[in-house]
Amino acid sequence: MAKPQGASKPYIRDIEYRGFVEGLTFVDKSSKPLCHYFGGVPYALPPIGPFRWQKPRPLPACYRYGTRANPGRYVGGCSICPQPQPNDDLDPTSWDEDCLQCNIWIPAGNAPKGGWPVLFWIHGGFLQFGSPNEDDLRHMLSETACKAVVVSPAYRLNLFGFLSSAELCESSPDISTNVGFWDQRLALEWTHQNVSYFGGDASNITIGGYSAGSHSTFHQLAYDLGVSDSKAIVRRALMLSNGPGMQPKSLEEAQGQFDELLDVLQIPQTLSAAEKLAKLRTIEPKKLIQASQKMKYHQFRAVTDGSFVRYGLLNEIDSGIFARQMVRRGVKLIMGECRDEHFVYGIWRAPKNNIDSLFRRLQADYPLAACEALMQYYYPDGKLPADCKTWQEAFGYIYADIQIHHLERGMASALVRHGAGHLLYRYRMEWRAQCCDKQWPREWGVTHGTDMAIWFWGDERVLTKKEKKIAKAAFHDSLAKYLNGEDMDWGTDNPLHLRTLKPKGTIVCEEDKWLEDGVRVWDVLRKVGYTGNMLNAKL
Structure with missing residues (x-):
């Protein structure tokens, strides 16, 4: 390369x-x-x-x-x-x-x-x-x-x-x-x-x-907390603009996606499993990717397999198992969001402009029972929300809520409730640098990805002197201390509060006014069983 x-x-x-x-x-x-x-x-x-x-x-x-x-x-x-x-x-x-x-x-x-x-x-x-x-x-x-x-x-x-x-x-x-x-x-x-x-x-x-790297970080942290102390590696974690998500689909539910892939590739379902696998291994990558783009269930994501992803993983968070292990090992976590995540989320394989298409799109990512519960919670009368002009826009909001805003809050609330609040540092971005205009429309505001200019000091983009001063004071000096294992002056007096970078570049430590909404959605998913069950949870 x-x-x-x-x-x-x-x-x-x-x-x-x-x-x-x-x-x-x-x-x-x-x-x-x-x-x-x-x-x-x-x-x-x-x-x-x-x-x-x-x-x-x-x-x-x-x-x-x-x-x-x-x-x-x-x-x-x-x-x-x-x-x-x-x-x-x-x-x-x-x-x-x-x-x-x-x-x-x-x-x-x-x-x-x-x-x-x-x-x-x-x-x-x-x-x-x-x-x-x-x-x-x-x-x-x-x-x-x-x-x-x-x-x-x-x-x-x-x-x-x-x-x-x-x-x-x-x-x-x-x-x-x-x-x-x-x-x-x-x-x-x-x-x-x-x-x-x-x-x-x-x-x-x-x-x-x-983003998906943050979601991966959650699963890597969860796996690391589940191994013996002699095999543990992680000292602290950064989950930036993504959260735990919901308990992934079961292997049985993923089978439907596998069958759909075979149909698109015209591989007979009558073949043995070994024959199906052998044929799939001979197909060139381009043909496989093209086939996935034609599928209804086109998102290939993690499954609950009881091996890397434990059964009842999110219930471990809800019940305190996760928090107790973090406390025992002293693993710290920075976790947060951008104000306008939904603009970027709404354009990734967006549904057609109707509620049925939105429902099908959610099923590409999430278990069916969870999708049904979310549809009932968000759209109980089957009508487009008053603050959305299209179902594509509504999809951006619900997708961002589940991937980031709400399930992050459910996780944060559970960690604090079970005694790990001193290990948690939460943030919110409401400011963006001028260099972001080259990649994201200005009207999208502080959307998904814009804050990477802060965390990676511009990355391939260039911050102005004023912007560097803002980034340094807001988060970058704290990030340096965090990586070194030093104490940070995060500024919040409650672990559920947010360290917020406001639109004018000032830092305000404030209550999280969206916390109740997030915990409510977390509870909706827990009640339908897709924050897992405790029978197989072992840490």
């Missing part, structure tokens, strides 16, 4: 028994180092051919990235899992199923004693598209107090990462569910085992992500 743009020079690093690697040192106009970068570093063996839809395979202990005489060259980026673009166009020339690689950003200069703090950053994209190659951390690592080794993995997406079938799981030992989440976990374990060779502190790892 193409390397990040900007002046650079080669950077060779000895990673001890793993060998030698060549990356880049980005420099400014006076050749002063800004940061170091390695792109497309493998963390697992290729998930291709017969290994499509299997759990990721760790690199063997003897794996070496290069030698002193011939270092492994990692100056580009991660391979991109086959995927649709956000507008559903396809560009197969950019794809490669051999995508289990990560990008690594390292601050310039000498690491502190023990190593730099580590941020394990998961990219977003509805779990359907995206890449870690989209991030540019040169400005953040060179201009701010936020000095950390940042490891950003690529992972399998859409049907490559989240195809599920009860039929296949029952009859095929060489297939797994939620392999995209297993990819992330293996990348996290690789980071824990290897980040010290890149100057990072393996005992000080924060996991974080934006």
Whole structure:
């Protein structure tokens, strides 16, 4: 993949028994180092051919990235899992199923004693598209107090990462569910085992992500809280503009999506499970993606499999199991939202302008019983809400509520209720930088993604001096302390209050006036059973 743009020079690093690697040192106009970068570093063996839809395979202990005489060259980026673009166009020339690689950003200069703090950053994209190659951390690592080794993995997406079938799981030992989440976990374990060779502190790892990366962070945190202390990695988490979501579909409900895929691909349902899997593994990526775009249930997301995603996972939050484990391990969490998330959410495969189409669209993501409960709660009379002009607009609001606003609040309320409030830091963004105008219409306000200019210090965009001052005071100095494991002056006197960046760039710590609405929706979903059941909850 193409390397990040900007002046650079080669950077060779000895990673001890793993060998030698060549990356880049980005420099400014006076050749002063800004940061170091390695792109497309493998963390697992290729998930291709017969290994499509299997759990990721760790690199063997003897794996070496290069030698002193011939270092492994990692100056580009991660391979991109086959995927649709956000507008559903396809560009197969950019794809490669051999995508289990990560990008690594390292601050310039000498690491502190023990190593730099580590941020394990998961990219977003509805779990359907995206890449870690989209991030540019040169400005953040060179201009701010936020000095950390940042490891950003690529992972399998859409049907490559989240195809599920009860039929296949029952009859095929060489297939797994939620392999995209297993990819992330293996990348996290690789980071824990290897980040010290890149100057990072393996005992000080924060996991974080934006959008689907935030949703992934929740599931990675939940998994980490469920393993023994000896296998636990996570010290703290960042869930930015996405929450726990609801308990994922069961394997039995996901079977309907699998059957629909077979029908679109004209694979006979009469074949054995092994024959179906064999045929699917021979189909080229483009044909698989095109088939998924024709489906009613076109969103490939996690399922409740009792392995990576536990049964009753959200009930663990509601009952206090989750909070007690966070308290026992001292795991902290920053979690929050943008004011106008719904504008971006409303354009992702939006429904037609009628209530039936909206109902079908929700079923692409969520369990049927939960969708029925949401429809009854939001549209009890079957009419378009008074504050919406179209059903597409209504979809944007309900989708943002479930993905972000309301279920975040249900989770926050449960954590505080069960004694983990001192570990929780909540925020709300109501300000956006001018550079966001290049990507999002101004009338969309502080919509989904606009605050990445704050968290990543402009990323590939450029903040003005005034905007940098606002970002620094509002959140960035706190982020640096958070990654270092230091105490932050968050400003709130109640863990359910919000640290809000107001439209004029001021910070106000205030009550959350949307909290009751969020908890009410959380309870609606709990009552229909899709915050899980406690029978199989084990921590």
